[in-house]
Amino acid sequence: MSNIKPSLAKGTRDFSPLEMVKRNYIFDTIKTVFKKYGYAEIQTPSMENLSTLTGKYGDEGDKLIFKILNSGDYLVKVKPELLAQAQSNAMISSISEKALRYDLTVPFARYVVMHQNEISLPFKRFQVQPVWRADRPQKGRYREFYQCDVDVVGSDSLLNEAEFILIYQEALSNLGLKDFTIKINNRKILSGIAEVIGKPELIIDMTVAIDKLDKIGLDGVTKELIERGFTAQDIEKLKPVILLEGNNEQKLDSLKSVLGSSATGLAGIQEIETVFDYVKAMLGSGSGLNPDVELDITLARGLNYYTGCIFEVKTNEVAMGSIGGGGRYDDLTGMFGLKGLTGVGVSFGADRIYDVLYELNLFPESAAAGTKVLISNFDKEAEKYALPILQQLRAAGIAAELYPSSAKLKKQMSYADDKHIPYVMLIGSDEMQSGQLTLKDMQSGQQQKLSAEAIVGLLK
Amino acid sequence: MSNIKPSLAKGTRDFSPLEMVKRNYIFDTIKTVFKKYGYAEIQTPSMENLSTLTGKYGDEGDKLIFKILNSGDYLVKVKPELLAQAQSNAMISSISEKALRYDLTVPFARYVVMHQNEISLPFKRFQVQPVWRADRPQKGRYREFYQCDVDVVGSDSLLNEAEFILIYQEALSNLGLKDFTIKINNRKILSGIAEVIGKPELIIDMTVAIDKLDKIGLDGVTKELIERGFTAQDIEKLKPVILLEGNNEQKLDSLKSVLGSSATGLAGIQEIETVFDYVKAMLGSGSGLNPDVELDITLARGLNYYTGCIFEVKTNEVAMGSIGGGGRYDDLTGMFGLKGLTGVGVSFGADRIYDVLYELNLFPESAAAGTKVLISNFDKEAEKYALPILQQLRAAGIAAELYPSSAKLKKQMSYADDKHIPYVMLIGSDEMQSGQLTLKDMQSGQQQKLSAEAIVGLLK
Numbered sequence: 001m002s003n004i005k006p007s008l009a010k011g012t013r014d015f016s017p018l019e020m021v022k023r024n025y026i027f028d029t030i031k032t033v034f035k036k037y038g039y040a041e042i043q044t045p046s047m048e049n050l051s052t053l054t055g056k057y058g059d060e061g062d063k064l065i066f067k068i069l070n071s072g073d074y075l076v077k078v079k080p081e082l083l084a085q086a087q088s089n090a091m092i093s094s095i096s097e098k099a100l101r102y103d104l105t106v107p108f109a110r111y112v113v114m115h116q117n118e119i120s121l122p123f124k125r126f127q128v129q130p131v132w133r134a135d136r137p138q139k140g141r142y143r144e145f146y147q148c149d150v151d152v153v154g155s156d157s158l159l160n161e162a163e164f165i166l167i168y169q170e171a172l173s174n175l176g177l178k179d180f181t182i183k184i185n186n187r188k189i190l191s192g193i194a195e196v197i198g199k200p201e202l203i204i205d206m207t208v209a210i211d212k213l214d215k216i217g218l219d220g221v222t223k224e225l226i227e228r229g230f231t232a233q234d235i236e237k238l239k240p241v242i243l244l245e246g247n248n249e250q251k252l253d254s255l256k257s258v259l260g261s262s263a264t265g266l267a268g269i270q271e272i273e274t275v276f277d278y279v280k281a282m283l284g285s286g287s288g289l290n291p292d293v294e295l296d297i298t299l300a301r302g303l304n305y306y307t308g309c310i311f312e313v314k315t316n317e318v319a320m321g322s323i324g325g326g327g328r329y330d331d332l333t334g335m336f337g338l339k340g341l342t343g344v345g346v347s348f349g350a351d352r353i354y355d356v357l358y359e360l361n362l363f364p365e366s367a368a369a370g371t372k373v374l375i376s377n378f379d380k381e382a383e384k385y386a387l388p389i390l391q392q393l394r395a396a397g398i399a400a401e402l403y404p405s406s407a408k409l410k411k412q413m414s415y416a417d418d419k420h421i422p423y424v425m426l427i428g429s430d431e432m433q434s435g436q437l438t439l440k441d442m443q444s445g446q447q448q449k450l451s452a453e454a455i456v457g458l459l460k
Numbered sequence: 461m462s463n464i465k466p467s468l469a470k471g472t473r474d475f476s477p478l479e480m481v482k483r484n485y486i487f488d489t490i491k492t493v494f495k496k497y498g499y500a501e502i503q504t505p506s507m508e509n510l511s512t513l514t515g516k517y518g519d520e521g522d523k524l525i526f527k528i529l530n531s532g533d534y535l536v537k538v539k540p541e542l543l544a545q546a547q548s549n550a551m552i553s554s555i556s557e558k559a560l561r562y563d564l565t566v567p568f569a570r571y572v573v574m575h576q577n578e579i580s581l582p583f584k585r586f587q588v589q590p591v592w593r594a595d596r597p598q599k600g601r602y603r604e605f606y607q608c609d610v611d612v613v614g615s616d617s618l619l620n621e622a623e624f625i626l627i628y629q630e631a632l633s634n635l636g637l638k639d640f641t642i643k644i645n646n647r648k649i650l651s652g653i654a655e656v657i658g659k660p661e662l663i664i665d666m667t668v669a670i671d672k673l674d675k676i677g678l679d680g681v682t683k684e685l686i687e688r689g690f691t692a693q694d695i696e697k698l699k700p701v702i703l704l705e706g707n708n709e710q711k712l713d714s715l716k717s718v719l720g721s722s723a724t725g726l727a728g729i730q731e732i733e734t735v736f737d738y739v740k741a742m743l744g745s746g747s748g749l750n751p752d753v754e755l756d757i758t759l760a761r762g763l764n765y766y767t768g769c770i771f772e773v774k775t776n777e778v779a780m781g782s783i784g785g786g787g788r789y790d791d792l793t794g795m796f797g798l799k800g801l802t803g804v805g806v807s808f809g810a811d812r813i814y815d816v817l818y819e820l821n822l823f824p825e826s827a828a829a830g831t832k833v834l835i836s837n838f839d840k841e842a843e844k845y846a847l848p849i850l851q852q853l854r855a856a857g858i859a860a861e862l863y864p865s866s867a868k869l870k871k872q873m874s875y876a877d878d879k880h881i882p883y884v885m886l887i888g889s890d891e892m893q894s895g896q897l898t899l900k901d902m903q904s905g906q907q908q909k910l911s912a913e914a915i916v917g918l919l920k
Contacts, residue, residue: 006512006573008509009507017502036859038834041477041480042476042477046592049469063532064531066529068528069528069529069555071526073548075546088532089533118476119878121875124861144505157865282851336466371498371500374498384741387741387742398496400496405615415580415581
């Protein structure tokens with residue numbers, strides 16, 4: 001064994017006990033909401049056949065997929081001329097047949113196709129697993145990170161979209177966030193606008209330019225639109241869209257007049273209205289949920305695959321990119337030969353949510369709950385006295401430790417401090433004689449003498 | 461996008477919703493016990509630097525490590541002569557700098573060394589994550605599987621060993637297992653025996669041969685020992701060890717006389733006795749735990765790195781290999797330059813435990829708990845009526861779904877069946893008029909009419 005100074009692989013992280021407890025708190029809170037809405041968990045393998053992943057994320061995406069080297073003599077299938085010319089790219093499929101999961105959507109599509117005879121449609125699943133991307137690491141961007149996806153496949157009902165709004169609302173509220181906006185748009189509205197102007201091919205250029213209104217103003221947007229191939233006449237038609245204002249109803253009304261001649265555009269408006277109606281009807285029961293949903297015509301996230309509603313969630317309490325998003329894709333499983341299955345889903349950006357909660361100090365005390373009480377270890381006699389008490393505590397469900405050697409008390413106390421253990425039980429000769437054990441509250445520093453039973457009762 | 465028929469990478473598995481619930485039940489049960497004993501969770505990255513892993517698992521192990529191909533032009537660092545000669549093995553370190561985690565122990569050692577200034581010793585951690593091995597897949601052996609490890613580093617107290625016995629006992633009992641044996645041995649006893657015979661280099665041959673007593677009898681073992689280099693005189697000395705019988709106390713007494721001249725051997729016996737004393741003292745409180753611990757001198761698991769106690773757990777209810785094991789290793793972090801840190805730990809074989817619970821039908825009903833009630837969807841009017849009730853159920857913490865379209869009732873019922881949903885709420889025109897909704901118990905088939913409030917109360 002070589003004696004090397006160890007380091008982490010670039011772009012990866014260890015999670016310490018305190019971080020794990022906080023991360024689990026986020027995942028558990030979100031999963032609880034998923035389950036309440038009828039979603040069930042699945043997991044897929046970390047490695048997929050390379051052919052399953054290749055071509056699904058565009059050329060740039062393909063480069064970012066981590067490939068796994070074949071075992072054994074991996075060069076044996078490489079054509080000699082490729083080897084001779086050191087053709088890295090052309091050789092890949094000969095030396096690597098597996099790759100690491102790049103997202104949870106493509107494996108989910110594969111899962112649905114492979115298990116189509118066992119699953120009952122609509123199939124509502126959630127999945128919380130790491131994914132890997134060979135991105136250049138930078139602050140907040142890692143090569144291994146968790147995705148937290150919830151999707152339903154096989155149902156075109158807009159009830160699903162409405163429920164995702166409520167899922168966001170409930171999960172993020174339960175995490176303690178108070179001010180966040182769920183943005184909604186619809187691919188058909190964007191298509192409608194591009195159609196009305198007669199430039200469907202410029203749909204992405206259009207949304208990118210309009211998105212900058214806040215930063216560069218109407219003149220800036222106009223300039224950019226002209227650079228991107230729109231005419232002055234186009235821009236005149238676009239103006240009501242660029243300057244779309246008011247509440248959601250007012251925005252929808254303005255859009256209706258702009259899109260009057262586009263069946264697609266009107267269908268998009270109708271979908272959004274139906275989603276809003278569902279949300280309103282569900283909240284009739286006064287459940288206390290009151291989501292801040294905002295129609296945002298510039299939302300173009302994932303435009304190349306979404307076909308209906310598009311979602312994005314932003315917190316207004318901290319400067320941070322989106323903390324979630326998703327949408328409907330009409331042909332989820334077509335890439336694996338199963339046509340006509342529509343899907344819709346959203347995801348939660350767990351790492352960013354972690355940073356938001358951390359900055360706002362929203363992690364509850366309980367999200368640091370480890371060992372509740374440490375029993376001190378003065379000497380062999382005290383240790384022996386402590387052993388049955390230790391098991392008594394555990395039998396009552398209390399997380400407890402006995403310091404495993406009779407080290408200096410200061411060391412034992414600082415162990416308790418470092419581990420955020422709230423109570424230390426001190427057992428010396430006085431305590432053994434009287435049966436009244438000293439319980440120290442590590443936060444207040446206060447001590448009291450109690451029987452073992454009383455302590456179990458107190459800590460339970 | 462190519463239109464391929466998808467398949468799983470060889471040796472990997474999908475986990476369906478029902479499997480996930482069962483797997484989570486196992487992991488949650490075990491983790492709850494770990495926490496009660498003061499262990500805290502950490503996670504390490506799936507990929508480590510290849511240099512961190514190479515050389516830690518022997519030559520065979522090195523071959524089974526999955527290597528990740530470098531991104532971009534991965535051939536650029538390869539020496540031309542290696543490429544020309546297609547030297548697969550010699551090229552690896554030039555084209556791959558990262559690899560997938562092979563176990564949880566080496567990453568844990570790396571973690572301890574890298575975080576030594578933040579952690580407080582003794583450091584008690586558990587870790588439940590997948591590992592990957594390029595083994596030939598076969599029944600019950602996968603290329604991706606979870607390990608479930610609990611270790612403490614920086615404490616030589618045998619209290620830790622005793623607590624692992626109780627952790628096994630408690631976790632496996634909580635999972636419903638009734639008859640299992642926790643086997644214990646000590647490397648120092650084995651060293652002592654080999655020392656007494658004067659053949660310390662044959663320690664592994666000796667244990668391998670003795671282990672076969674049940675199958676091949678004393679004559680068979682004798683023959684094998686001679687083949688492996690022992691003399692008739694050696695075997696005479698070994699006889700009391702080979703034929704070791706009785707309860708643990710009797711076995712320890714026999715060993716004491718055989719090992720009288722070996723300080724190492726006697727130290728091993730002393731360690732086992734101390735562990736037994738700890739267990740006995742802790743159980744004084746009558747916690748109901750009564751572990752079946754058996755001294756087994758043939759237990760040689762991981763002999764090349766364990767230095768003290770060795771553990772292995774077997775169920776006696778099903779024919780199955782070991783469902784857990786571990787031991788003490790005196791120099792866990794030495795491979796990364798941090799000397800003198802002793803560690804001890806055990807692990808649970810979660811996949812095998814799954815198979816055991818499955819075969820014994822020990823998964824509780826609650827380990828299938830998904831959606832509790834499905835609301836039927838007759839038509840638009842009934843749907844609208846149902847929406848606030850749906851949210852009322854969820855607000856009460858009840859997992860509920862509304863079928864998302866007005867499909868045929870039969871289809872909706874079979875959806876509930878497939879998903880193991882125990883109740884269906886039927887809302888038709890009668891129900892809407894009277895406010896008395898029909899609740900069908902899917903198991904008994906019985907129906908009753910109740911108000912929405914009463915149903916919420918009933919299902920809560």
